[in-house]
Amino acid sequence: MTISKSRGHVVINTEECKGCELCIEACPSDVLFLSDKFNTHGYHPSAYKGEDCTGCGICFYTCPEPGAITVFKRWDLMTETAACSHCGGDYKVFHTDEKPEALICTNCLKPVKDSQ
Amino acid sequence: MNTILKKSSSFFDVYERRPGSDKLTTTYCPGCGHGVLHKLIAEALDDFGVREKTIFISPVGCSVFAYYYFHTGNVQVAHGRAPAAATGIKRAHPGSIVISYQGDGDLAAIGTAEIIHAANRGEGITVFFVNNAVYGMTGGQMAPTTLIGQKTMTTPRGRSVENDGYPIRMSEIIATLDAPVFVERVMIGDTKSTMHTRQTVRKALKLQIEKNGFSFIEVLAACPSQLKMTPSRSKLWVKEVLEKRFPLGVCKDISGEFEGRKFTRKDVKNDELHDILDLETAQVDLEKISRFQDKPINEEIKVAGFGGQGVLSLGTVLSEMGMRHNYEVSWLPSYGPEMRGGTANCSVKISKKKIGSPLVANPTILIAMNRPSLDKFENDVVSGGLIIYDDSLIDRKPVRDDVDIIPIPATKLADELGNTKAANMVIVGALITVKEIMSQQIILDSLGDVLKRKNLVELNQKAILRGAEYIKNLKK
Numbered sequence A: 001m002t003i004s005k006s007r008g009h010v011v012i013n014t015e016e017c018k019g020c021e022l023c024i025e026a027c028p029s030d031v032l033f034l035s036d037k038f039n040t041h042g043y044h045p046s047a048y049k050g051e052d053c054t055g056c057g058i059c060f061y062t063c064p065e066p067g068a069i070t071v072f073k074r075w076d077l078m079t080e081t082a083a084c085s086h087c088g089g090d091y092k093v094f095h096t097d098e099k100p101e102a103l104i105c106t107n108c109l110k111p112v113k114d115s116q
Numbered sequence B: 001m002n003t004i005l006k007k008s009s010s011f012f013d014v015y016e017r018r019p020g021s022d023k024l025t026t027t028y029c030p031g032c033g034h035g036v037l038h039k040l041i042a043e044a045l046d047d048f049g050v051r052e053k054t055i056f057i058s059p060v061g062c063s064v065f066a067y068y069y070f071h072t073g074n075v076q077v078a079h080g081r082a083p084a085a086a087t088g089i090k091r092a093h094p095g096s097i098v099i100s101y102q103g104d105g106d107l108a109a110i111g112t113a114e115i116i117h118a119a120n121r122g123e124g125i126t127v128f129f130v131n132n133a134v135y136g137m138t139g140g141q142m143a144p145t146t147l148i149g150q151k152t153m154t155t156p157r158g159r160s161v162e163n164d165g166y167p168i169r170m171s172e173i174i175a176t177l178d179a180p181v182f183v184e185r186v187m188i189g190d191t192k193s194t195m196h197t198r199q200t201v202r203k204a205l206k207l208q209i210e211k212n213g214f215s216f217i218e219v220l221a222a223c224p225s226q227l228k229m230t231p232s233r234s235k236l237w238v239k240e241v242l243e244k245r246f247p248l249g250v251c252k253d254i255s256g257e258f259e260g261r262k263f264t265r266k267d268v269k270n271d272e273l274h275d276i277l278d279l280e281t282a283q284v285d286l287e288k289i290s291r292f293q294d295k296p297i298n299e300e301i302k303v304a305g306f307g308g309q310g311v312l313s314l315g316t317v318l319s320e321m322g323m324r325h326n327y328e329v330s331w332l333p334s335y336g337p338e339m340r341g342g343t344a345n346c347s348v349k350i351s352k353k354k355i356g357s358p359l360v361a362n363p364t365i366l367i368a369m370n371r372p373s374l375d376k377f378e379n380d381v382v383s384g385g386l387i388i389y390d391d392s393l394i395d396r397k398p399v400r401d402d403v404d405i406i407p408i409p410a411t412k413l414a415d416e417l418g419n420t421k422a423a424n425m426v427i428v429g430a431l432i433t434v435k436e437i438m439s440q441q442i443i444l445d446s447l448g449d450v451l452k453r454k455n456l457v458e459l460n461q462k463a464i465l466r467g468a469e470y471i472k473n474l475k476k
């Protein structure tokens, strides 16, 4: 995935999504779609096309579920891949500007390394 | 601006309070407006750093379980009562941020009185009023805000003015009052209106944080399930249909000139409280009551008679005297709407143990001062209990054979002393002679502290002695 092209990044927590499609309809960049897989509640969750998110956050404010959508507004703060201590694999990580040393895994949304 | 928009820390990470295995999602239907408003409130609480001092009041309605989600203080209240509960909470905790969150059934139907008066007092709270034009939780009945012609479960042919009146505009009503500081109607419709709602939510909460101002925010929102529409269509309906009847905008805003609501919490000293309640301080003389110390006393007493026979004061004398013997006591009156001629009764508990409830369903002692009272309560007395009744007024004997029965012509004896009203004290004298639970001397000595009418103390002392004497003569 190239860093440069997208200004933002969106992660759908598929188990918390109820498939209402409101985010898909609201997204001005048209980068969300309904997945053809379904989650354990039987809903087809929303999904991200993988690029062109602008980080506007409209889907976040449209979604009624507190934890279904996470939007990274400054994808330029994303660094190279690193090993996440939670989900194991090498995933892209994100510097928050409040705490630049805190890296967040864009796969599982947890801090890449739990602080000791 | 946050660089990450993520689940607010004013929500619990995991909804442990939610029963069942799913502890990550809310109980709201897909596309429900409640969830969006929850998020806007939670985000503001985070950003203003007030989560820890926020008390969120969940109503009855679909948001009844808001306490599953909000990582704040939570209280869930009876239908429509959130503004009343909020009033008490805010006054008891003036430094807290109190949110009354309500639906249209809750706020505009059963709870209309509560919201009007909380607004009229200008309580320092923030009210979020979700107007989705229907009762969501109970299955889509008509709400006061349901539109004319709108079909609901209880208006299958559509709401009609003749039957159901007009959709009520709460924001406009609230805005006519003097005390509210900020009243606005907003909408969770398209992106623009939702983002404006976000600003309004923040403004309202800020107003409470900075100046304790009352604000009322009506939020038009979709209930796709009860509108029987897709989430997308229901939001469009809110924007294109609901908004026509409920125009968006500020109804009242005096937040600029509002100087803030001050709370002066008065701590009432113990002595002062005694004065206010007109209480006497009872002295307990442990030496004088030592002979009662080892008895396992636990009496549940029902005193019943005509209003005017002194039934309630018989109960107060027993409980006041009980306190002077270091017992736990309770006194609970019950009387009909009529002041005289009707029946009255009171429940008294006198116990060595702490009392959980003042109710007496099955008395260990029944004091019946008239026939209806004996008829009514005789069967309730516990087996092995005691019935004392005034046989100068009651023309039948109790039929129970498993209880002790003591007839005493209390009214007649009192009349001989010069006042039938002292019959109740004749019975007190009799009771403490039959059941040795209190000292006659202590009662005689402290009667003056307990009785309101000081000129009757002497008569009542005589009546107590007369009652005691009568029992002693019976025993002979």
Ligand SMILES: Cc1ncc(C[n+]2csc(CCOP(=O)(O)OP(=O)(O)O)c2C)c(N)n1
Pocket: B060, B061, B062, B063, B079, B102, B103, B104, B105, B106, B107, B110, B130, B132, B134, B135, B136, B137, B138, B143, B223
């Ligand atoms: C005293 C009392 N009366 C009636 C009910 C039944 N009841 C539960 S929720 C509700 C209506 C809720 O509607 P609304 O306030 O519009 O909230 P929504 O569910 O639409 O969010 C009613 C009448 C109740 N729980 N308690």
Ligand code: SF4
Pocket: A012, A016, A017, A018, A019, A020, A021, A022, A023, A024, A045, A046, A062, A063, A064, A065, A068, A069, B031
């Ligand atoms: S708005 Fe939320 S719940 Fe609805 S489809 Fe999008 S992510 Fe899922």
Ligand code: SF4
Pocket: B027, B028, B029, B030, B031, B032, B033, B034, B062, B132, B136, B137, B222, B223, B224, B225, B226
């Ligand atoms: S019934 Fe309506 S108000 Fe209740 S959760 Fe479902 S959509 Fe929301």
